Amino acid sequence: MNRSDSAPTSSAPGDGVRRIAAPVVLQARWVLPMQGDALPDGQLRVEQGRVVELGRRLTTRALDLGSCVLLPGLVNPHCHLEFSTLRQPLGHPGVSFPDWVQQVIQWRSSQQASSAAEPQAPWRQGLEEAAARGTAVLGEILSHPAQHIPPAEWPRLVVFFELLGPTPTRAEEAKARAEAFFRHVPDRRWLGWGLSPHAPYTVHPRLLAWAVAQSRQRRVPLQFHLAESPAELELLRRGTGPLAELLRRAGAWCPDVFASPVRPLEWLQAMQKAHRVLVVHGNYLSAEEHRYLAGQRKRFSLVFCPRTHAYFRHEKYPLAELVAQGVRVVLGTDSRASSPDLALLEEARFAAAEHRLDPHVLLRMITRDAARALGLESTWGRIVPGAPAMFTLVYPAEDTPPRPGTEAAEAILHGKLRRVELLVCTAECSPTTPR
Ligand SMILES: [Zn+2]
Incomplete structure (x- = not known):
């Protein structure tokens, strides 16, 4: 279904x-x-x-x-509020991930002019929607300056500054933007903050290493999209495919990074010294990588976004197996660019219809386990x-x-x-x- x-x-x-x-x-x-x-x-x-x-x-x-x-x-650990004004997801059900990324790039450039008058509008709308659907804490992946987030009483926010830098030059620029973000953090009434190096195809390994060092030194969590699509695995294995083409067209191709095969496991290992890590999606992780996440559960959580997963028609998510193995899986909404709305409980209800799991285990994924993933277990969830x-x-x-x-x-x-x-x-x- x-x-x-x-x-x-x-x-x-x-x-x-x-x-x-x-x-x-x-x-x-x-x-x-x-x-x-x-x-x-x-x-x-x-x-x-x-x-x-x-x-x-x-x-x-x-x-x-x-x-x-x-x-x-409820605690929603993973969302991109910048897409909250979308009335329906980009693309169509079953869209290939690289085609969808292309649509995201186009949509972002179309928004640059139109949102200039009220840049906070998507965040305001998204926060209102999330609160109205019962979300108390939200992990926001922020790819804009901190000023885009309006002051809001609820949901309480954990803001992850997104790092995009596939080449050494762009990686340096991303670090400079992150440093500016760090200076704004003390002014904000957020519950917490962290960094989100985006994904293996948009983050140079040196930028990831810098983010891991920052996470450790500042004791803040990281979020990283990993093994989301077959196209990403092809890029990591062979340096080819639609994501490689997309990077070349964007002038963001760094041949050294994909010169030899890399497994998602190596990216996981590269984050082993981070304070805490939320691995987002992990739709195509191997059994060995699942074992790694189970063994590293003190530090690592896996974020599953059920309706986004269904939108792309990915292979069946091994949710019950992951839980049985001891991986801490938590549920997120992702954004309105790939999910119909920001109702976290609907993600749990969707997962409940698709997977055989104890209802209490599913509810933990949107409460105490999600709070643990964000480092908020002492008070939230x-x-x-x-x-x-x-x-x-x-x-x-x-x-x-x-x-x-x-x-x-x-x-x-x-x-x-x-x-x-x-x-x-x-x-x-x-x-x-x-x-
Ligand atoms: Zn995401």
């Missing part, structure tokens, strides 16, 4: 962001803390924007959120005392409410949904009446 053939989905009515003033005790039909057992009719005491207690029957005066599943705020009071509420459809004996995770991954909300508890704002 390839559901990306159907029309792009749109935001369900009623999705949005809800603010509630703390101190408050919240009650939901189900609380999934993502650590320990699910709590039917669970309650959370929130003070000063933080969870202080959770359990059952803390009080008889709780604010009842109704028949919903309350999760920690779990509901524990001290965690930020930012939650995702999922309301199953009227006809399939979670009942005692019905798995809440099952209901929100496999059943119909009424709406999804991001719930933010703040000490400052005025209370709103829950619907």
Whole structure:
């Protein structure tokens, strides 16, 4: 089945962001803390924007959120917000990856003139959309100056500055842009930041080595697209194929880099000394590379973007096998250039339909495991005392409410949904009446 053939989905009515003033005790039909057992009719005491207690029957005066599943705020580790104004993905379902890259290049150059008036528009729109679909934390791959990101209360951001530099000269230019980005980081209210050397065909090995050194020295994560398409593997093995042509046409061909065969494993090994690494896609990694990621799980996570994967009609992703092997797999939306929207829960629901996996394992991929991949495991991705009071509420459809004996995770991954909300508890704002 390839559901990306159907029309792009749109935001369900009623999705949005809800603010509630703390101190408050919240009650939901189900609380999934993502650590320990699910709590039917669970309650959370929130003070000063933080969870202080959770359990059952803390009080008889709780604010009842109704028949919903309350999760920690969802964590989307991988997105490119610059494409958020696209109404549908570039190309068509089944487009070859090099053709799609060509369309991205054309689209970017067409945007340069039109977005000059309001350069922040795609980021503003993308952040609003992600929040309205329940995302609390978002890992943004930024290929523009930091000023393109508007100040936003949510989702909270981890911004990865993208490094593109396939030749030694361009690699030096990319470093200079990154240095300018470093100077802006302290002014921003981001949750964190990192670097994203883009991919083996756009990053000179010397630039990758520099990024790894920066990651280690500054203790920040890296994101790297790897083994995404058969064309990339052909380039690495033989230095030929459509990506080689694309690089030549762009005046970005560096023959030394592809003079002898290279495996994705060697690129993985080149990042072994980084502080933390998110390998993005990895659609065509070998069994040996899977073993490497499992063995290096303290440092490495693998980001799977299910609807983007389906859009390109890649070979079946070995999701269950990777999990069984011990690879930390997390789910991302990627961007609107290859996915219908920025609804992270829809990525998990899509994966649930395509892969046989425990629903709790899938939900971990968009909560605690995703937080771990980004280095945020001490506070995000779990509901524990001290965690930020930012939650995702999922309301199953009227006809399939979670009942005692019905798995809440099952209901929100496999059943119909009424709406999804991001719930933010703040000490400052005025209370709103829950619907
Ligand atoms: Zn990406």
